[in-house]
Structures are given as structure tokens and as C-alpha cells.
Amino acid sequence: MRDSKQIATSYIDKVFNNLKEHHGHEPEFLQAAKEILYSLTPVFEKKPEYMKASLLERIVEPERVVKFRVSWEDDSGKIQVNRGYRVQFSSAIGPYKGGLRFHPSVNESIVKFLGFEQIFKNSLTGQPIGGAKGGADFDPKGKSDAEIMRFCQAFMTELHKYIGPDVDVPAGDIGVGSREIGFLFGQYNRIRGAYEPGVITGKLPRFGGSLARKEATGYGTVYFVQEMLKEKGLTFEDASVVVSGTGNVSTYAIEKAQQLGAKVIACSDSDGYIFDPDGIDLSVVKDIKEMRSGRIKEYVDSRPNATYKESCKGIWSIPCDIALPCATQNEIDEESAKLLIENGLKAVGEGANMPSTLQAIQAFLANDILFAPAKAANAGGVAVSALEMAQNSMRIFWTFEEVDEKLHDIMKSIYENSKNAAKEFGHDGNLLIGANIAGFLKVADAMIAQGII
Numbered sequence: 286m287r288d289s290k291q292i293a294t295s296y297i298d299k300v301f302n303n304l305k306e307h308h309g310h311e312p313e314f315l316q317a318a319k320e321i322l323y324s325l326t327p328v329f330e331k332k333p334e335y336m337k338a339s340l341l342e343r344i345v346e347p348e349r350v351v352k353f354r355v356s357w358e359d360d361s362g363k364i365q366v367n368r369g370y371r372v373q374f375s376s377a378i379g380p381y382k383g384g385l386r387f388h389p390s391v392n393e394s395i396v397k398f399l400g401f402e403q404i405f406k407n408s409l410t411g412q413p414i415g416g417a418k419g420g421a422d423f424d425p426k427g428k429s430d431a432e433i434m435r436f437c438q439a440f441m442t443e444l445h446k447y448i449g450p451d452v453d454v455p456a457g458d459i460g461v462g463s464r465e466i467g468f469l470f471g472q473y474n475r476i477r478g479a480y481e482p483g484v485i486t487g488k489l490p491r492f493g494g495s496l497a498r499k500e501a502t503g504y505g506t507v508y509f510v511q512e513m514l515k516e517k518g519l520t521f522e523d524a525s526v527v528v529s530g531t532g533n534v535s536t537y538a539i540e541k542a543q544q545l546g547a548k549v550i551a552c553s554d555s556d557g558y559i560f561d562p563d564g565i566d567l568s569v570v571k572d573i574k575e576m577r578s579g580r581i582k583e584y585v586d587s588r589p590n591a592t593y594k595e596s597c598k599g600i601w602s603i604p605c606d607i608a609l610p611c612a613t614q615n616e617i618d619e620e621s622a623k624l625l626i627e628n629g630l631k632a633v634g635e636g637a638n639m640p641s642t643l644q645a646i647q648a649f650l651a652n653d654i655l656f657a658p659a660k661a662a663n664a665g666g667v668a669v670s671a672l673e674m675a676q677n678s679m680r681i682f683w684t685f686e687e688v689d690e691k692l693h694d695i696m697k698s699i700y701e702n703s704k705n706a707a708k709e710f711g712h713d714g715n716l717l718i719g720a721n722i723a724g725f726l727k728v729a730d731a732m733i734a735q736g737i738i
């Protein structure tokens with residue numbers, strides 16, 4: 286007679302093996318699915334009715350995948366072609382919601398991994414939003430404003446058929462900031478012949494965007510880590526912090542960590558990293574990245590005590606108390622994780638999506654490092670996107686302080702829900718399992734209540 290754990294594990298094995306058979310060529314998607322599916326074992330042990338309802342088989346298949354051609358003209362008059370994607374994964378608890386990524390590495394596997402994670406993340410926020418993700422293998426680096434605009438217009442000319450304020454609401458991600466959101470929104474309105482601000486989030490506040498959206502993911506990650514540290518009597522005060530990236534998430538994670546008294550000593554971009562023993566001067570970083578779209582190596586021109594090194598991975602060799610990976614997926618591998626641990630690491634907060642490999646996560650957990658998983662820690666961005674949708678629907682505008690306070694409360698409640706779910710399902714202290722379970726339960730119950738969908 287098999288016990289409930291064996292039954293649950295063999296059910297998950299079956300679903301995962303089937304997924305591998307059909308999607309063997311999608312490594313990032315399989316990586317994300319594996320991490321989530323197996324962490325749900327305790328749920329299926331306790332609630333066999335979910336197995337009977339074939340919930341996992343259904344949830345791992347997106348409701349819809351749209352792949353399309355994006356043709357546009359560059360400044361020299363040459364016609365360029367890129368591939369665009371939108372994966373509408375789950376609408377069980379609300380309209381599809383998730384960002385758009387413009388980066389040469391974008392493919393169906395990456396968009397599916399991000400869309401799958403987004404289902405559970407969005408559920409965790411407590412807001413009524415489903416899961417989706419999209420993007421294109423377009424490289425914005427080195428493109429003129431006019432080229433970016435033409436690309437965004439061509440992209441939206443196709444995407445508009447599949448989105449709408451009650452259908453699917455995209456936002457930004459890597460390579461898609463407020464400039465791109467403006468171009469995408471302008472083209473959507475032009476095609477629709479209507480002003481529908483609720484169709485996209487991350488807009489500038491002067492035309493329907495929410496204050497504090499720009500800051501939300503980075504601030505939210507730090508708020509989440511703050512709660513996690515509090516549990517062990519620790520704080521950001523005087524802690525040394527390393528943050529990878531210098532994009533939207535990293536910049537505002539650095540800002541909030543510094544406001545809480547931390548000393549942030551390193552950050553990076555896709556070429557290399559800087560180390561500043563005196564603590565990073567964020568105004569210099571913002572000037573390079575937000576004003577001049579420059580490279581982080583220029584930082585040492587203004588800060589002679591700082592050093593620059595090529596290689597992104599090297600940033601994890603810097604000893605620190607708290608590591609905040611905020612750049613991209615799989616940026617901390619097992620070797621980097623072990624180095625961080627040897628160097629005295631106390632906590633990790635994932636600002637980026639899936640920045641730690643499965644082996645790196647195992648190393649953190651095995652060494653009792655406090656670990657804030659991406660799904661929970663970086664949910665502040667999409668939470669404020671949902672607040673932007675709410676303001677658009679109600680035609681009201683909250684102050685920065687009002688939004689920041691709501692964000693802070695949401696991050697605290699994500700922390701509490703993840704912690705409590707971990708405890709309830711027998712994995713006390715494991716926020717990764719707790720976040721996956723808390724996010725999953727709400728979607729699972731909604732799917733059951735809505736029949737065979």
C-alpha cells in the first residue's frame with residue numbers, strides 16, 4: 286500500500302515526465318515547472334481531490350500561446366524582422382497580467398517560464414489578476430528612439446488583437462521601460478480609436494500611470510527581505526549588500542536598502558560590475574543609466590575609490606551579508622552560491638525572476654541562508670500594476686505615499702501568507718515552498734469552482 290506522499294510524488298512525476306516529453310526543447314520552462322511542481326507535493330498529499338481534478342495537467346498548459354512576426358524599418362531603411370510572443374497562461378482569478386521583455390534571448394521557453402511563474406506570483410499579491418508574459422527577440426541596445434518607436438508600433442499592431450483592459454494587461458520587463466510602454470500605449474489607442482488606459486501598466490503618471498510603480502519591484506523586494514530578516518532579529522541597518530544589475534529593479538532595491546541604513550557595495554550591468562568600498566553613490570548610477578543610457582564602467586570616472594571588473598558572475602565573489610540578484614535568470618549558479626556562503630552570506634532576496642539555479646537554491650537552503658524566492662519577493666511590481674489598473678478603472682489618482690503604503694502592506698501579507706503556508710504544510714521556514722503553495726491554492730480552488738476549464 287503506497288502512502289499519500291508516494292502517491293503525490295508519482296502523480297507529479299507523471300505530469301512532469303509528460304511535460305518533458307512534449308516540451309523537451311524548452312529548458313527554462315521545464316526548470317521553472319520542476320521547481321514549482323515538486324514543491325507542491327505536500328498539497329497533493331493533503332488534498333487528493335486536486336489530483337482527481339487533473340489540476341496540474343491543466344495548469345502547466347497555457348490557455349493560449351500567440352507567436353507573431355514583427356516587421357519594422359530601421360534608420361537606414363532596411364526592413365528588420367523579429368519574433369513576438371504572448372503567452373496567456375491562466376485567467377482563473379482575473380485578466381491575464383504580466384510584462385513584456387525585449388531581449389535577443391527571448392524565445393517561447395523563456396516567455397513560458399516567466400508566464401508560468403507569473404500565475405502564482407499574481408495570486409500571491411491578493412489582487413484579481415491572472416498570469417501571462419510576452420515579448421520579442423528584439424535588442425533595444427544601440428537602437429535610436431525612432432527605431433524603438435517603430436518596433437513598438439509594429440509589435441502592438443499585432444498584439445492589440447489579443448489584449449484589452451478586461452482581457453490581458455501587459456506591462457514592462459527587461460528592455461521595456463516607460464518609453465516603450467508609452468509607444469505601445471499610443472499605438473494601441475490609435476488602432477482602437479479609444480482611450481483605454483487600463484490596457485497596459487507602467488505608464489508615466491501624466492497619462493494614467495501610478496506613482497511608485499517605477500520603484501515598486503525594487504522597494505517591494507527590500508520590504509519582503511526586511512520581514513524575513515526581522516524574524517531572525519536582523520535588519521538592513523549597517524548590513525553590506527550586493528545588488529546585481531542596474532536596471533529598474535536593481536536601482537530601486539539599492540535606493541530602499543540605502544534608506545534602511547544598508548551599505549550597498551556593488552552593482553553591475555550585462556558587461557561587468559563595480560565595487561565601491563565607500564558605498565554606492567546612487568545618483569551617479571542613475572545619471573549613467575537613467576539619464577545617459579551609459580555603461581556601469583563609467584561609474585569609476587566619478588568615484589576614484591571604486592573599481593570595475595568585466596564579467597557579471599564575479600560580483601558574487603564579493604563578501605556581503607545580503608545578496609539581491611536583480612538582473613536576470615540563472616545568474617547565481619551553485620559555484621557562486623557556495624562562494625557567497627563561504628564569505629559569510631546571511632540572506633538572499635531574489636529581485637529578478639529565477640536568478641538562482643535549482644542547485645544554488647539547494648545550497649542556500651542546506652546552509653540555513655534566509656532565502657526570499659522571486660515569486661514572493663519581486664511581486665511588488667505586479668501588485669502596484671494591479672493598483673494602477675484599479676486607479677484607471679476608478680479614474681482616481683493616489684499619492685506616492687498612498688501607493689507605497691499599500692505596497693508595503695501587500696509585501697508584508699505576502700510574507701505572512703508564504704510563511705504560514707510553509708508551516709501548515711510541514712515545511713516551516715521554507716519560504717520557497719510556502720510561496721508556491723500559497724499562490725497555487727487560490728488558483729486551484731478557483732479552477733475547481735469554475736468547472737472543467
Ligand SMILES: NC(=O)c1ccc[n+]([C@@H]2O[C@H](COP(=O)([O-])OP(=O)(O)OC[C@H]3O[C@@H](n4cnc5c(N)ncnc54)[C@H](O)[C@@H]3O)[C@@H](O)[C@H]2O)c1
Nearest residue numbers: 458459460502530531532533534554555597612637638666
Ligand atoms: N520591472 C519589473 O517591474 C519587474 C518585476 C518583477 C520581476 N522583474 C524581473 O527583474 C529582472 C530585471 O528586470 P528589470 O525590469 O530591472 O530590467 P531592466 O532591463 O531595467 O534591467 C536589467 C538589468 O540587468 C542587466 N543584465 C541583463 N542581462 C544580464 C546578464 N546576463 N548578467 C548581468 N546583468 C544583466 C542589465 O544590464 C540591466 O542592468 C528580470 O528578471 C525581470 O523579469 C522585473
